[in-house]
Amino acid sequence: MKFINYVIQCTTLGIVFCAPPVFSESSTNSRFSLLGGITLGGEEIGYLQYLDGSKDYVYSGDFAYFGAGLEYSINQDFTLQLNAQYHWDVVTAVNGEVRFSRYEFEIIPYYQLSERYRIGLGLGMHTNIKLSGDFNVNAEFDNANAVIASIGRKMKYSDHWLEFRVVNVEYLRTIDNNSFNQAIFPFDGNHVGLSYHMLF
Numbered sequence: 001m002k003f004i005n006y007v008i009q010c011t012t013l014g015i016v017f018c019a020p021p022v023f024s025e026s027s028t029n030s031r032f033s034l035l036g037g038i039t040l041g042g043e044e045i046g047y048l049q050y051l052d053g054s055k056d057y058v059y060s061g062d063f064a065y066f067g068a069g070l071e072y073s074i075n076q077d078f079t080l081q082l083n084a085q086y087h088w089d090v091v092t093a094v095n096g097e098v099r100f101s102r103y104e105f106e107i108i109p110y111y112q113l114s115e116r117y118r119i120g121l122g123l124g125m126h127t128n129i130k131l132s133g134d135f136n137v138n139a140e141f142d143n144a145n146a147v148i149a150s151i152g153r154k155m156k157y158s159d160h161w162l163e164f165r166v167v168n169v170e171y172l173r174t175i176d177n178n179s180f181n182q183a184i185f186p187f188d189g190n191h192v193g194l195s196y197h198m199l200f
Contacts, residue, residue, distance in 0.1 A: 029073045035083065036066040037163070037195025043188045045171075046131045046139075048091045048098045056091035058100045058131070060171055061191030063089040065104070071199065079110040079118065087126075096134025102126045102141075108150055120150040126189075129171055142172045144189070152197075159199045166192050 042061025049055045067085025074080060088101040108122030124146035131139040146169035154161045169189040 031071045031159075032200045033069040033071055033197045034067075034200075035069055035085065035195050035197045036064070037193050038064050039087070039167075039191045039193040041167075041189075041191025042089075045100050045187050046098050046133070046137060048093055048133075048135070050093065058089045058091055058098050060089075060100060060187045060189040061167075065193075065195075067104075069197065071197075077112050079112065081108045081110060081120065081122070082106070083108070098131070098133035098135065098137050100131050102129040102144075104146070106146075106148060108148055110150070110152065116154040116156075118152040118154075120148075120152070122148045122150070124148055124167070124169070126169060126171075139173060141187075142174055144169050144171050146189075161197050161199075163195045163197060164192070165195065166190075 039062055042059040044057045045060040046058040047055045048058075065085045065087035067083055069081055069083040072080045072082075083104070083106040085104050085106075086101065087104050088099055090097055090099040104124055104126050106122055106124040108120040110118040110120035112118050126144040126146060129141035129144060131137060131141075146167050148165055148167050150163055150165045152161050152163045167190065171187045171189050173185045173187070175183045175185070
């Protein structure tokens with residue numbers, strides 16, 4: 001299983017970082033994009049407790065992300081989208097915060113259903129996954145692989161587009177108890193999201 005994860009991670013990173021120079025040979029087929037969105041899902045992965053005893057929770061599938069991408073038009077029917085983004089959820093108090101964050105790299109091939117609609121299914125790799133905060137909160141997680149299903153809708157009077165996505169991902173925290181024993185704690189990071197892509 002670890003070998004399969006390693007192959008997926010290497011393949012995803014290789015395509016994301018090596019593809020742009022190749023695409024740049026035909027600038028008319030590739031366009032740069034900025035993207036941002038909101039997400040909902042996951043499970044409770046951390047919390048902030050107030051003086052009155054109430055709690056605010058951080059979730060492994062919430063809250064928002066922003067980043068940049070490269071869209072490459074293969075032909076009239078198929079488009080390839082490469083994304084790199086920062087994804088986080090956070091709860092705050094007067095004296096600090098608790099945050100769950102990660103960096104995400106994605107490659108999503110799209111099929112053009114019509115002039116304005118597209119569907120895609122792709123892979124993602126999440127890195128630098130951590131729970132951090134100002135109250136002795138510090139936990140790191142293993143790199144994770146994601147599967148992304150996406151539906152895109154082009155705006156009527158521009159090339160910008162809206163995307164609805166469903167992401168399947170699991171985050172694992174591995175703790176070495178001793179040299180012969182490991183404890184693995186899984187967290188469900190599955191979520192849905194809505195994002196906006198600005199093309200240039």
